[in-house]
Amino acid sequence: MWLVIVIAVLLIGLGFYLSMTAGRIDRLHQRIETSSLSLDAHLLRRSSIAIELATSGVLDPASSLLIADAAHLARTSADLDPVLKAQAESDLTAALDAALADPEETLEIAETQLGSDLLDELDAAFRRVQLSRRFRNDAVRACRQVRGQFLVRLFRLAGHTTWPQTWEMDDTPPQGLAER
Amino acid sequence: MKIGLVCPYTWDTPGGVRSHVADLALTLQEHGHTVSVLAPVDDPSLLPPWVVDGGRAVAVPYNGAVARMNFGIKAANSVRRWVRDGDFDVLHIHEPLAPGLSLLACWVARGPIVATWHSAHVRSRILSAGYYIAQTAMEKVRGSIAVSEDARRTLVAHVGGDAVLIPNGVRVDAFAADGRLPEITSAHPTILFLGRIDEPRKGLDVLLDALPAIIARVPDVRVYVAGPGDLGDQHENLDPALAEVVTFLGRVSDEDKARALRSVDLYVAPHTGGESFGIVLIEAMAAETAVLASDLPAFRWVLEEGKSGALFVNEDAADLAAQAVRLLTDRSAREQLTSAARIRVREFDWNTVVEDVIAVYDSVGMPGEKVTTDLRGQIVGRLGIRPVS
Numbered sequence: 001m002w003l004v005i006v007i008a009v010l011l012i013g014l015g016f017y018l019s020m021t022a023g024r025i026d027r028l029h030q031r032i033e034t035s036s037l038s039l040d041a042h043l044l045r046r047s048s049i050a051i052e053l054a055t056s057g058v059l060d061p062a063s064s065l066l067i068a069d070a071a072h073l074a075r076t077s078a079d080l081d082p083v084l085k086a087q088a089e090s091d092l093t094a095a096l097d098a099a100l101a102d103p104e105e106t107l108e109i110a111e112t113q114l115g116s117d118l119l120d121e122l123d124a125a126f127r128r129v130q131l132s133r134r135f136r137n138d139a140v141r142a143c144r145q146v147r148g149q150f151l152v153r154l155f156r157l158a159g160h161t162t163w164p165q166t167w168e169m170d171d172t173p174p175q176g177l178a179e180r
Numbered sequence: 181m182k183i184g185l186v187c188p189y190t191w192d193t194p195g196g197v198r199s200h201v202a203d204l205a206l207t208l209q210e211h212g213h214t215v216s217v218l219a220p221v222d223d224p225s226l227l228p229p230w231v232v233d234g235g236r237a238v239a240v241p242y243n244g245a246v247a248r249m250n251f252g253i254k255a256a257n258s259v260r261r262w263v264r265d266g267d268f269d270v271l272h273i274h275e276p277l278a279p280g281l282s283l284l285a286c287w288v289a290r291g292p293i294v295a296t297w298h299s300a301h302v303r304s305r306i307l308s309a310g311y312y313i314a315q316t317a318m319e320k321v322r323g324s325i326a327v328s329e330d331a332r333r334t335l336v337a338h339v340g341g342d343a344v345l346i347p348n349g350v351r352v353d354a355f356a357a358d359g360r361l362p363e364i365t366s367a368h369p370t371i372l373f374l375g376r377i378d379e380p381r382k383g384l385d386v387l388l389d390a391l392p393a394i395i396a397r398v399p400d401v402r403v404y405v406a407g408p409g410d411l412g413d414q415h416e417n418l419d420p421a422l423a424e425v426v427t428f429l430g431r432v433s434d435e436d437k438a439r440a441l442r443s444v445d446l447y448v449a450p451h452t453g454g455e456s457f458g459i460v461l462i463e464a465m466a467a468e469t470a471v472l473a474s475d476l477p478a479f480r481w482v483l484e485e486g487k488s489g490a491l492f493v494n495e496d497a498a499d500l501a502a503q504a505v506r507l508l509t510d511r512s513a514r515e516q517l518t519s520a521a522r523i524r525v526r527e528f529d530w531n532t533v534v535e536d537v538i539a540v541y542d543s544v545g546m547p548g549e550k551v552t553t554d555l556r557g558q559i560v561g562r563l564g565i566r567p568v569s
Contacts, residue, residue: 027290028319035322037546124539131344131543135323138342142319145340 021146022157028143032164035136039167040078042132043089046125047071050092053122058115063099070095086169096122097174106176119177126173137166181541183208184268184551186259186285187219188278190237190248191227194434196459197274197298200327203351204272204537205230207530211538218262218281220250232262234281242279249280260288260553268551270294270541276317277339286317290554292545295321297331297343315339320554322544325537328457328478346537348459349530355438355466363429364443368402369508372444372469374437374460375451377409377428383450383474386497391422393501398508401425406432406440441467445514446507449473452495458482461489462528465521470514472503488521 053059054068070092077088100106100119109115143164146152187201198219205215215230220237227233235255237248259281263271269292273282276295286293295318318324324343326332332343364370371394375382384405394401408431418426432440441447447464451474458478464471471489473479483489490507492499507514526532 024316024319031319031322034546034549035544038543041547042543127536127539128543131323131540134342134344135543138324139322142341 018151018155018157021149021152025143025146025152025158028139028146029161029164031139032136032143035132035139036167039129039132039136042125042128044075044078046122046129047074047092049118049122049125050096051075053118056114056118058109058112058118059099066095067092067099082165082167086167090170093170093172096177097172100174100176103176103179106174106180110180119180123173123177123180126171126177130171130173133167133169133171140164140166181269181538182214182267183216183541184263184266184271185215185217186271186273186282187217188247188249188275188280188282189220190222191217191219191231192222193248199434200296200298200348201274203349203530204534207349207351207534208537210531211534213538216262216266216268218259218285220248220281234258234262237280240279247278247280249278251280251284255281256284256288259284263289263551264553266551269549270545271551272296272537272541273321274298276321283317286320288553289551290320291551292541292549293321293551294323294325294540294544296325296327296346297335298327299331299334323540325540344536344540346533346540347528348457348462349533350459350462350466350525350528352466352525352529352531355441355463356468357438358442359439360443361429361436361439363427364404364440365402366443368400369398369446370444371401371403371446371448371504371508372440373403373405373407373448373450374440375407377405377407379409381452381454382407383452383495386450386452386474386495386500387448388418388422388426389497390501390504391425392419393498394504394508395421395425397501397505401508402427404429404440404444406430406437438463438467441469444469446504447471448500448504449479450500451476451479455479462525465489465518465525466529468518468522470507470517471521472500472507474500482524484520484524488524489517 050067050071054064054071059067074088074092077085106119110119147158152158185201185205187198189195189198191198201217205217208215209230217231218234219231220235221227221231221233222236224233235250235258237250239246239248242249263285271285271289271292272294273285274296275298276282276286318339318341324335324341325346326335326343327346327348329345332345335341335343360366373384373387377384391403403426405426406429429440441464447469449458449461449471453476455476455478461471461473461479461482465488471483473483473489473491474494475491476494480491483491490503492503
């Protein structure tokens with residue numbers, strides 16, 4: 001009799017734990033989802049400002065062309081595979097870095113009101129991309145940790161969802177922008 | 181942006197976290213945001229309109245000190261009501277593991293949640309006992325901020341996860357305003373000490389040990405000691421020769437602290453350890469007073485290795501005396517420090533710091549997302565009970 005009670009209590013406890021953990025996993029997946037959307041929004045904002053910068057006339061024609069091309073590719077890569085999308089965004093970072101690497105040159109660009117406003121906006125966009133990517137990857141790390149637990153794998157609490165992937169790209173702001 | 185801030189410690193008692201929240205709330209409002217602060221309150225009659233009474237606090241031992249916080253079903257309900265009615269774009273929780281309003285807010289809310297970690301020395305016993313609770317609460321936090329490298333390390337090591345480092349701010353303009361403290365003479369070279377006088381790590385003893393050597397070179401020096409603590413002991417032990425040089429001001433208000441800093445020639449910070457940030461140095465720098473501090477890592481970083489404030493070898497009274505004499509007798513050396521400090525201190529101005537905080541707010545939510553109440557993950561939620569609206 002006691003054995004039955006003990007087993008029943010253990011089963012109820014296990015059921016409770018599994019149900020709580022399933023709730024946690026669900027919440028973590030949602031956190032990854034929302035932070036991905038936030039990251040997408042900031043990446044889109046960054047490429048918009050890059051295009052504005054390229055067409056504003058404050059840069060030399062070669063830099064303008066380079067940035068406009070990279071920004072266009074980054075914007076149209078939204079439907080691509082995440083790895084290709086991240087590559088396109090890293091390429092935009094590289095193009096911006098090529099144009100804005102020299103702190104003295106960026107100071108010259110910032111002499112006009114338009115140039116200074118655009119650089120401020122680009123700086124703010126870079127910071128938000130960095131932060132939202134960091135927060136997204138942190139959510140992925142937390143989710144992986146729970147999904148890696150023995151009981152979670154045994155009872156397949158994550159269902160058929162794919163294993164979460166971190167978002168890897170180069171989001172270091174150009175030196176000239178950071179040191180302004 | 182509509183921002184909800186949660187402070188776990190009582191609004192009536194001064195403290196590091198509480199003044200951080202108050203300064204952040206004021207600065208955010210100056211930048212055009214709508215702010216509501218939820219905190220435990222003992223005396224609701226004195227509250228500014230943007231602070232919401234989260235209930236009466238009780239004194240509980242936590243993390244090696246006595247903290248005044250509140251918790252329980254009533255507190256949970258008031259947090260839930262505040263979150264529901266606030267319609268916030270971002271919920272910003274301070275010290276998320278303090279078992280009071282902060283932890284409760286983490287439980288009852290969902291959406292864009294940011295948390296700031298203040299303390300560096302959370303006892304590992306608390307963290308291991310509360311690991312599961314900490315994990316489930318932290319999982320809802322979308323973005324973590326740490327105020328110092330030590331606080332960040334504590335979070336990474338014990339709870340897991342990442343945090344953005346955003347240092348404490350100082351309302352520079354409040355310290356740079358005019359007005360002197362009438363108790364402090366302007367006819368003598370003057371030194372100020374701030375901090376509890378009966379707490380050894382604040383280093384008053386090091387300063388008093390150095391004093392005879394300072395008097396030998398600068399006979400008309402006057403030393404002012406501002407801070408709470410048992411005056412009796414210090415008075416009795418004080419050498420009569422020093423007694424006429426040293427004046428004890430007792431506990432001073434925030435306004436008087438700023439006035440005292442502005443009234444003296446030199447602020448000395450002889451702290452012997454346990455300082456993770458050194459906000460008082462920044463306050464002195466904002467008041468445009470020359471700073472002489474012990475060479476603790478946190479102080480060296482704030483003072484840029486001696487560029488914006490002088491350093492002496494920690495606990496070395498002779499070195500303190502030599503440096504103090506040099507600075508008291510050389511006005512241009514002091515001015516060199518204060519003009520470097522004027523530039524350095526801008527980095528810690530709340531007006532600068534708040535930009536970084538807003539960038540974090542922008543990065544945690546989907547466009548247009550709001551903070552809502554959440555019952556999922558709780559037992560009541562599983563039974564299908566929903567909050568009464």
